[in-house]
Amino acid sequence: MVHRNSSFLDGYHHEPTKVLPFPSQLVYNRVGKCGSRTVVQLLRVLTERNHFSLINSDIHNKTRLNRIEQMELINNISLGDQPYLYTRHVHFLNFTRFGLEQPVYINIIRDPINRFVSNYFFRRFGDWRSEQNHQIRTPGMKDEERYLDISDCILENYPECNNPRVFYIIPYFCGQHPKCRDPGEWALQRAKENMNRNYLLVGILEELEDVLLLLERLLPHYFKDASAVYHSSEYKKLGNGTNTMKKQVPSPEALKVLFQRMRYEYNFYNYVKDQFHLLKQKFGLKTRARAPNKKYEIASQVESPGPSHDDDDNAWLQDIYR
Template structure:
């Protein structure tokens, strides 16, 4: 068995700010993790902060916006948690102390299907319209679109061409963008360069990147590697699991056949590789804290 070093796998020790920055990927169970952090804030005596709901949520920021965000986070009272849908920000670039980065990933095909139906859910538009009354209502034809037909008909919304860049509000086809960063080199879909940048960011900057499908392992690793904030997280989850698993659950999402999923997988090769990379790292972190001490060097 490969020798595991718990200290080397622990990026929490490299942080210079007692602030957890959860730059959450959409549709990876982040609402559940956000609720856990709300409850942990009371238990473990830290402050909870999240970005306000925005009319247009931009995940890639210009350099001056990145600096502004980094300054806001650096000015938070310690200890605190800050949560926002946004790509990874390099605090060192702005001569600011580095926070404790965490995030969560999900099987990329399941995630893109979840996003497709999430933005079409009736309650999603009711909430958005209540917050921003001037938002136009979506086209009925777009609302009725189903994922399988979208893929099989070659609809542009469900064509995932290699190397294509989608500009505008944000690119929710993939999760590696949230780790790669704000540079243009991170934007081509399923590219080698974006994949390698995202991997390097996870290994060098993130204390923990959890995996939705490995929730118990994720909670255990968070408790071990970021104990100031996550001590007691498994107990809180175990006592509230029935409620927490229903948060933001979309009952309007129909099943998608494996045949259609396989079609999509062909163009998600590097997204799948990134997901497996994060999963392997999480398991290494778990093993490093559970193996006999003599095997951890």
């Protein structure tokens, strides 16, 4: 029999291996004006409750990176204390290109015209918090640009209201390749491929409550109790400040022109919506007809065109928001 000297273990404390959830690396490359500030506020509450690291970048205006910048960002992300959720406005990054493990991605998108309108007025007038604090959004903007009627911007082909500026959502999924910035079939298909291969969930903002329910089931370590927090009175006080100020609806003529410019965006949006509804079905969540959420929709303010000889030509007005 071997007699072990107990003093051999004196002063030694074995640290058990930390068991990490799967996935332990999560990236939310949030799309601008698609409810991301609402979700980030929610994540700040959840990180305390669910014990994960939230790495929230304060860089908002640099979504496209050169190779060195990609490598530096990917290395910095990978050094985060796991489990972590990294979030930033940045186009899709391919970690495997630099020999690192690809994290799991999530994202939320929104009806493209609704997103565009929200961004147009947010750049000019900010949100409720800006209004309350008397902050001027985009201080360097001249008054003739700040108060430019959105319909005039669209119909008179101002750069802000034309391609490639309105080709916005797809590059977040297509990635950093220069062709991802060009409105067309190549970027659209690559965005769909990346979504299918790398994203665990891409939800739609119009059904945010169902997005949170699915995230709770798919990623409980990060999103446990997300729905309860979202509906709590304390959280609603935080969320009320994110509403964009002074939004107006473009004219039906301007909307029609904008829709044509954004046809690739709508192809992708409808594809995402279909995939999201399929995932909801798998988890037993029903997609019901519902009134538009005024916080996220302008559809309720757009009148459907009346009967005319051009009914077929105007059918898009009814289809955009289906």
